[in-house]
Amino acid sequence: MQAINKQETTNNRITVIDALRGITLIGICATHALQHFGAFPGNAQPPFPWIGTMDEITNWILQYLVMGKFFIIFSFLFGLSFFIQMDSASKKGIDFRGRFLWRLTLLFIIGLLHSAIFRNDILIIYAVLGFPLVMMYRIPNKWLVSIALFFVLGGAQLTYIGYKSAIPETVQKEIEAPAERRARWQETFLNEPFSVNLHHNLTEQLRFKFNFQFGEYARGYTTMGFFILGLLAGRIRVFQNIDKYRSFLFKGAWIALAAVLLLYAAKPLFPQGERQGLSAWLVIPVDSLINLLSAYLWVVLIIALYSRTCIQKSLKKVVSYGRMGLTNYILQSVLGVFIFYGYGLGLHNELGIFLSVVVCLCYTVLQIQLSHYWLQKFRYGPVEWLWRSGTYLKWQPLKR
Numbered sequence: 001m002q003a004i005n006k007q008e009t010t011n012n013r014i015t016v017i018d019a020l021r022g023i024t025l026i027g028i029c030a031t032h033a034l035q036h037f038g039a040f041p042g043n044a045q046p047p048f049p050w051i052g053t054m055d056e057i058t059n060w061i062l063q064y065l066v067m068g069k070f071f072i073i074f075s076f077l078f079g080l081s082f083f084i085q086m087d088s089a090s091k092k093g094i095d096f097r098g099r100f101l102w103r104l105t106l107l108f109i110i111g112l113l114h115s116a117i118f119r120n121d122i123l124i125i126y127a128v129l130g131f132p133l134v135m136m137y138r139i140p141n142k143w144l145v146s147i148a149l150f151f152v153l154g155g156a157q158l159t160y161i162g163y164k165s166a167i168p169e170t171v172q173k174e175i176e177a178p179a180e181r182r183a184r185w186q187e188t189f190l191n192e193p194f195s196v197n198l199h200h201n202l203t204e205q206l207r208f209k210f211n212f213q214f215g216e217y218a219r220g221y222t223t224m225g226f227f228i229l230g231l232l233a234g235r236i237r238v239f240q241n242i243d244k245y246r247s248f249l250f251k252g253a254w255i256a257l258a259a260v261l262l263l264y265a266a267k268p269l270f271p272q273g274e275r276q277g278l279s280a281w282l283v284i285p286v287d288s289l290i291n292l293l294s295a296y297l298w299v300v301l302i303i304a305l306y307s308r309t310c311i312q313k314s315l316k317k318v319v320s321y322g323r324m325g326l327t328n329y330i331l332q333s334v335l336g337v338f339i340f341y342g343y344g345l346g347l348h349n350e351l352g353i354f355l356s357v358v359v360c361l362c363y364t365v366l367q368i369q370l371s372h373y374w375l376q377k378f379r380y381g382p383v384e385w386l387w388r389s390g391t392y393l394k395w396q397p398l399k400r
Helices: 015-034 049-066 069-091 097-117 123-135 141-152 157-166 169-174 178-191 194-202 204-216 219-235 242-269 283-306 309-314 316-323 325-340 353-377 382-392
Strands: none
Touching (some): 097 194, 123 219, 123 325, 178 194, 283 309, 316 353
């Protein structure tokens, strides 16, 4: 059996973190492909009977093993990266908080530009949530744990429920039905030119995004909880001391697996449908726990596999892909939008779930190859370099 080695580091980077980010980006791309990158699934007729079967299998895999889980890891890694940058500067006697706030302002601008093309962009939300994260940097761990659990388990949703119950019934009836809204949006995505989509994404879609994140579904607050968990993992230096925490992580994985199975079994017993009342709200922590514990299982699995030399060598290009995470996240969505939207190839009704994911994975493989080639010649990915240069208000060295 292949011997287990300590985690590899390159230029003081813990490469397992980059491997995690790379694998997470692959999962996010597959999730977006399931949703046709926000254009909504069409009524594609499978060209062969077996394609329909593969659609069902792929849908099950993504729904239960991928969807929601990899976004949690992506958010967790944002909080972890925040701590690593702050900690690195602190060791040099530098208070990086002001610089990081400027860095977040630049990320907001990048996210706004990305949102103009891809309505499901998350960078702009990360930028907004990063501001309170900076304020939490010096809060003691015990308080951070409490705040993270409150957010992750849906505590913030109670605020919306109280607000919703206070709205008169006559006003509620005036709100556009989700099905009607979706049909209207789909008409824009599939039949309107790029300029109309650009305007739509920067107006109505942007308003909907912020309402979705901080209003109706309070998704942003749970994301804040994942940021804090990443910050906490950085503080206790989990990835710097993998060998120290290995036994604890593996024992936790077995407990998490049992808990996920029990929660899936118990989920049908909870109220279903719109979460506008207290009884329906109870299912929120169940969903959150399932996704959080499943994400934890993915992280532990990747850490366990990456500890083997043969896996580290196999994932070397994925590490490069993860190091260029910002560039690749933007590029994968730009390609996806071009493939599925009407002003691009318009394959919305041509590709079912399985073929959509296959197409996504094909250009992901190409991105992985290009990322590895790029980093052999340059220090940073293109967007990472621009972001870093803007952060320090000085052009950073790019070529190796």
